[in-house]
Amino acid sequence: MDSTAAPKQRLGIGMVGYAFMGAVHSQGWRTAARVFDLPSEPHLAAVCGRDPRAVRAAADKLGWASAETDWRQLIARDDVDLVDICTPGDSHADIAIAALDAGKHVLCEKPLANTVAEAEAMAEAAARNPGSIAMVGFNYRRVPALALARALIEVGRLGALRHIRLTYLQDWLVDPDFPLTWRLKRESAGSGALGDLGAHIVDLAQYLVGEPLAGVAALSETFVTERPVPAAAPAPATTRGVERGPVTVDDASLFIGRFPSGALASFEATRFAHGRKNALRLEVNGELGSLAFDLERLNELQFFDGTVPAPEAGFRRILVTEPDHPYLDGWWPPGHSLGYEHTFVHQARDLVHAVATGVQPAPSFADGLQVQQVLAAIEESASKDSVYVTVTPTAATTN
């Protein structure tokens, strides 16, 4: 080791929220510089949450140097260069806009916001602060197999695209007594399966196809319309869950869409698919071949090369763990597979490079706004007997 090498510059991270997304983002920040050669070293300066004891405990568990209870204080800290937003959607806009206007870089969990108006204000804040990097956390773009799929499509291995079909299925709401948490309320989550799962597959479809959707038609449903209100304090088992409140978001959304190039898309997002835990599956069919992917087998990409003579043709499994595959240069030898959390390490890696070069990474806030517009068009269609709704194009960068 060269003991005379100058210590790397630090990139101070301040994270708001520390539940599931906060935990997995923390892992990304902790690990990125251990795996990849980065221009600066992420420093986990402070994590922020409202409950002082809980946020202190989270800081210790997740590896943050200190804790804050007010996100404005977090943004104001000199040792915070980048604000990572892992809160429910109703606070994304306030935190992101304040951070950008304070000259900080921002990573914001998906979907970018709860409404198009909020997403517009966020994209405007990013545009008026060109010195700040602003990225939205559609982490599945950073699954190596999906980055490879995009590369194969981009170089023309599938030719003109005909179809893309995506499903994102989970089952954690099948129990009608699952409590009425923030994800089931419009005011905190914006929408249900649509914003939580549908946003991912809209972003992925547009990333893979390489252009924004031109329009959509949709159906959505709320199967369980009332759920137990969680007690503020633990209640005796006999009284627990007696009070029920309204579910104000969709449990499932199905939609179809059209791309300007002529490709057709279909989508299904639900939390009611018994046995499907985190089943994001997709298939792309082009004039020259097909690709297929299943997040529950995320090291694999299936490729059918339609130019191979019929007697030898068939889907072949590409094990996406070779050093030449996207993101694999830093990881383990071939065949030593990766998982869900690695996508967040890749996200942190790309963001640190973006900060060092000053080049806005994708998905940008403009991309996040465009996805929000697609979600709004889907909701409009679902509320009008599935009428086809055109999506107004924006200046999104897509990839």
Ligand code: SOE
């Ligand atoms: C919950 O449904 C959830 O955690 C999503 O919010 C994430 O974005 C997705 O990656 C996994 O499922």
